[in-house]
Amino acid sequence: MEPITENEIRASFVNCSKGDAKRLNVPRTLADTSWDELDFLGWTDPSYAGRAYLVVPRPDGPVGIAVRYETGGSDRAQMCTICMTMHSRGNVSLMTARKVGESGRKGNTVGTYMCTDLACPLYARGKKTPALGNRYRESLTPDERVERLQKNVDAFVDRLYT
Numbered sequence: 001m002e003p004i005t006e007n008e009i010r011a012s013f014v015n016c017s018k019g020d021a022k023r024l025n026v027p028r029t030l031a032d033t034s035w036d037e038l039d040f041l042g043w044t045d046p047s048y049a050g051r052a053y054l055v056v057p058r059p060d061g062p063v064g065i066a067v068r069y070e071t072g073g074s075d076r077a078q079m080c081t082i083c084m085t086m087h088s089r090g091n092v093s094l095m096t097a098r099k100v101g102e103s104g105r106k107g108n109t110v111g112t113y114m115c116t117d118l119a120c121p122l123y124a125r126g127k128k129t130p131a132l133g134n135r136y137r138e139s140l141t142p143d144e145r146v147e148r149l150q151k152n153v154d155a156f157v158d159r160l161y162t
């Protein structure tokens with residue numbers, strides 16, 4: 001993805017209040033981020049356990065999404081539905097996002113099981129190895145895994161608007 005600034009990140013959020021987007025903790029390491037290895041920027045909030053954020057590049061600009069998750073993750077080995085990495089217990093969480101607009105204000109959410117560290121782009125590229133090891137070998141090349149990840153994360157964002 002293209003590099004984005006803190007201001008662009010704060011302005012990109014679609015499913016939380018402007019105040020929340022202004023106050024949330026943006027990663028302090030933006031300057032050191034290897035943007036060309038990312039399909040989206042994802043991070044957990046260091047101040048609030050169970051809060052995480054994703055910023056996904058879209059044709060009309062970046063879309064920021066605030067999500068909640070149960071800390072501790074799932075109690076068994078599970079697969080991330082975004083990058084399809086198999087993780088040991090605790091390393092995949094059900095990430096729940098409020099929908100965009102009126103539907104979200106009424107309390108409607110969408111959820112997806114996802115790497116708790118939100119490092120899907122690094123797992124897909126083989127830059128990060130799950131604690132389980134890559135014991136579930138796949139026939140896909142890294143490029144194909146990246147393409148699949150992008151489709152999956154796009155589909156997740158689309159669900160926020162339906």
Ligand SMILES: [Zn+2]
Pocket residue numbers: 080081082083084085114115119120123
């Ligand atoms: Zn993942």
